[in-house]
Amino acid sequence: MPHAVGFFTDTTVCIGCKACQVACHQWNELAAEPGPNNGLPALSGNSYDNTGSFSDVNWRHVKFIEQFSPDADRSEAAWLMMSDVCKHCANAPCMEVCPTDAIIRTEFDTVFIREPYCNGCRDCIAACPFGVIHMSPAKHVAQKCTFCYDRLQNGLAPACAQACPTQSIQFGPLDELKQRAAARVEQLHERGAAAATLYGADESILGGLNSFYLLVDKPEVYGLPASPKEPAKSVPGSSWRAIVAAAWVGLAAIVSFRERRGRSDRSPSS
Numbered sequence: 001m002p003h004a005v006g007f008f009t010d011t012t013v014c015i016g017c018k019a020c021q022v023a024c025h026q027w028n029e030l031a032a033e034p035g036p037n038n039g040l041p042a043l044s045g046n047s048y049d050n051t052g053s054f055s056d057v058n059w060r061h062v063k064f065i066e067q068f069s070p071d072a073d074r075s076e077a078a079w080l081m082m083s084d085v086c087k088h089c090a091n092a093p094c095m096e097v098c099p100t101d102a103i104i105r106t107e108f109d110t111v112f113i114r115e116p117y118c119n120g121c122r123d124c125i126a127a128c129p130f131g132v133i134h135m136s137p138a139k140h141v142a143q144k145c146t147f148c149y150d151r152l153q154n155g156l157a158p159a160c161a162q163a164c165p166t167q168s169i170q171f172g173p174l175d176e177l178k179q180r181a182a183a184r185v186e187q188l189h190e191r192g193a194a195a196a197t198l199y200g201a202d203e204s205i206l207g208g209l210n211s212f213y214l215l216v217d218k219p220e221v222y223g224l225p226a227s228p229k230e231p232a233k234s235v236p237g238s239s240w241r242a243i244v245a246a247a248w249v250g251l252a253a254i255v256s257f258r259e260r261r262g263r264s265d266r267s268p269s270s
Helices: 019-028 093-097 123-127 149-153 159-163 174-190 231-266
Strands: 005-010 061-068 077-084 103-105 111-113 169-173 197-199 211-215
Touching: 005 174, 019 061, 019 159, 093 103, 093 123, 093 231, 159 169, 169 174, 174 197, 174 211
Parallel strands: 005 211
Antiparallel strands: 005 169, 061 077, 103 111, 197 211
């Protein structure tokens, strides 16, 4: 049985080169998103982040978080860069809500969409707290990172990790990556980077993420939810609120009915 594998992304050494995005597109034969400029790739115009978000053809997204000083001339700036991808959650919300078992966990402990089983219901899109999954308008099925499942089956590293020139994206057995990540955080703390922390390396985030991150600011700064919820865990609260609301509606109906009946009893008979 293969070991559970994962990604450890050290954002402190990401240089924003987007080699991972290019490698993902090339290996998976993903089309470039057409933009308004004669079919050229779309540009946000506000940042070096030229894709802006995940999509059905952008399974990796290199984020540029530009933190400018409050000075009017904006002469001082800090840059945070992060190559984001599907987290392949241990308790994957997308897999929990899929009605056709199109989303499965592979022998490598990664989360994979079996396209022939997908009925296009979009439940997985609504359930994913990271905005990873999108519907392909051409295929009419849900799309996301496959963790290069075909490469894993042949003993190869995912294309993105293979292409990363700084080892910001590290691939390997999950237990080894967690040990390496913990050592890296300790090293950064010794160098004075007190804010360095791991996101998704323990079970507090959806039971653990097979793609986890080293961050040097709050998760929200990177566009990551601090406490993503599993769909099933929100059901009891939602159900209770629905029951209470229904009870109030029923009570109001009874009171209204009694008031109308009382007025009818007091009215002169015809």
